[in-house]
Amino acid sequence: MGKIVGIVLAFGGVAGYLYSWIHMQKEKEMRLEEFIFFLQKTIFAMETENVKVMEYFARYESKNGQMCGEKGSILEKSLHEIAKRLATYTYPKGQEAWEEVFKEEEQAWAMDSETFGVMLHAGAGFFGRSRQENICFLQKSIDELEKQQVKLKENDAQQRKVWIPVGMLGTVMLLIVFV
Amino acid sequence: MVKGLVTVFPTSIRPRMRKINWDGLEEIRVRIGWPVELIYGNHNEWLGNYDSMIDRQCLDEMLNYITGYSIYAMDEEIKQGYITFSGGHRIGITGHATYEALRDTKEHRITNIIDIGGLNIRIAHERKGCAEKIVPHLWKNNSIYNTLFFAAPGVGKTTYLRDTIRILSNGEHQKACEENSNGKGLKICVIDERSEIAACMDGQAQNDLGKRTDVLDACPKGIGMKMVLRTMSPDIIAVDEIGKEEEFELLEQMRCSGVKVLGTIHAGDMDEILRNPMIREGIKTGAIERFVELIRLDNGQRRFRIYDGQGILLWGK
Numbered sequence: 001m002g003k004i005v006g007i008v009l010a011f012g013g014v015a016g017y018l019y020s021w022i023h024m025q026k027e028k029e030m031r032l033e034e035f036i037f038f039l040q041k042t043i044f045a046m047e048t049e050n051v052k053v054m055e056y057f058a059r060y061e062s063k064n065g066q067m068c069g070e071k072g073s074i075l076e077k078s079l080h081e082i083a084k085r086l087a088t089y090t091y092p093k094g095q096e097a098w099e100e101v102f103k104e105e106e107q108a109w110a111m112d113s114e115t116f117g118v119m120l121h122a123g124a125g126f127f128g129r130s131r132q133e134n135i136c137f138l139q140k141s142i143d144e145l146e147k148q149q150v151k152l153k154e155n156d157a158q159q160r161k162v163w164i165p166v167g168m169l170g171t172v173m174l175l176i177v178f179v
Numbered sequence: 180m181v182k183g184l185v186t187v188f189p190t191s192i193r194p195r196m197r198k199i200n201w202d203g204l205e206e207i208r209v210r211i212g213w214p215v216e217l218i219y220g221n222h223n224e225w226l227g228n229y230d231s232m233i234d235r236q237c238l239d240e241m242l243n244y245i246t247g248y249s250i251y252a253m254d255e256e257i258k259q260g261y262i263t264f265s266g267g268h269r270i271g272i273t274g275h276a277t278y279e280a281l282r283d284t285k286e287h288r289i290t291n292i293i294d295i296g297g298l299n300i301r302i303a304h305e306r307k308g309c310a311e312k313i314v315p316h317l318w319k320n321n322s323i324y325n326t327l328f329f330a331a332p333g334v335g336k337t338t339y340l341r342d343t344i345r346i347l348s349n350g351e352h353q354k355a356c357e358e359n360s361n362g363k364g365l366k367i368c369v370i371d372e373r374s375e376i377a378a379c380m381d382g383q384a385q386n387d388l389g390k391r392t393d394v395l396d397a398c399p400k401g402i403g404m405k406m407v408l409r410t411m412s413p414d415i416i417a418v419d420e421i422g423k424e425e426e427f428e429l430l431e432q433m434r435c436s437g438v439k440v441l442g443t444i445h446a447g448d449m450d451e452i453l454r455n456p457m458i459r460e461g462i463k464t465g466a467i468e469r470f471v472e473l474i475r476l477d478n479g480q481r482r483f484r485i486y487d488g489q490g491i492l493l494w495g496k
Contacts (some may be wrong), residue, residue: 048230086248089186090239090382093249128241130291 007175018164025156026108034062034075034148035119039142042126043135053094053126058083076104098123099114115148184268184300187244189237191308201480203479205333207300208350209233209241217288229241238295245270245298258289265388267378291353301333303378304388306402309335309481310342314352316485316494317469322414323347327421327458327464329446330473334476335481336443337419339473341386343441344369344376346485367392367441375409376419401425408436417441418465423430427457431464440466448472451489462488469493 045051058080062073078101085097102120109116117143125137185196190216199217211233215226239273245262246253256262262270274295298354317323340396346352350364357422371377377384379396393411395403398417407413416433421442433440446452452470453459461467470486484495
């Protein structure tokens, strides 16, 4: 009986760990997807209306947060925080507030350094002098992030291919050795 | 409200700006290579000395604050050479203008102002009651004469227009003009092309224009006047800075519709007014019946004169 409980616990532990890892990867993908979608929406907004950055950031509501049952996504929290800081009118350049908030939230974003670097610099696309300049910059950021997104998905699929069988087989081996 | 303007200045000079005398301040001029200049009714001052000169970085910082970190969203305003700031303060812009020639005409159109080198912050003043003595002279058969306020720039045409609107809208004028009146006001529509009269923020007027006033904000006067005439059944349409031929033609249309017009126009004196062919035409048709001239005295106080449509002085000296 004890052996059966041990086997179930070992398999459950490994399966749980693998599940949480997959979930984390999925969340990372969703965060990136939300960020890209936000940039695309911004381009559309800049082309069709006179978007004021502070109001635009403060108004942002995440759909991802609602789907996950959370209060709001990291992007939503970050944008609201940037809007709050800009409203103090103490940042000579808007980009400074963007970078400051994103750096503070770097761990929560949990992106690789390359992707996070693009996100950090994407802020310049909101504070440029002309609409065209902003749109160009945002489009470039989107292109870069989409490349990163593909890489992330490929990497994720590869890792899954390796770690799920390895995890399960490893558990079986351990059970054979110890039981 | 005026002290809120401190936030448009670079953080480095804000402590000094907080200490200045805001009473009677009419304009603040900011130019690269010079300290900030403060212009009062009867004198001017410099903020600091050569140690506190404005540089390119300072001006860029100011533009960020003025536009809410969205310079690109203000391109239409910048093309026209001004930005209206919260509270109705108008900020004039100078710099390097880029332009393009309009097809089939000899005219040019400004496409942008780059390398912005100077700002003129004209402080909006809401002086309630300043037009109390003017309104009785404009009153005629439960309405008003079609009236234009005129003065040189910076004398206070918009301030007086704003207060006239408030008085007529609230009905305060009737108490002054007619005995035993219940003080019923008039329906007034304001076409606020430059957002200076009402200073609307999120659709709400920040300046008091009275309880029967509707504002069409940021709308070209020509389009706006036609629009409100059809849809808002106004007693009076109020506009700032009439100048285009099309706008004078609309005055005639207003006259035919029985709607009265209150407006302002740039002019130094009555002779200048009467030399303007578009105004002469308006006088001939009865579209303009009264002129109010505003004069700034050396001590910064204002005086007014009222003329009829022929340029004959009716009140004042």
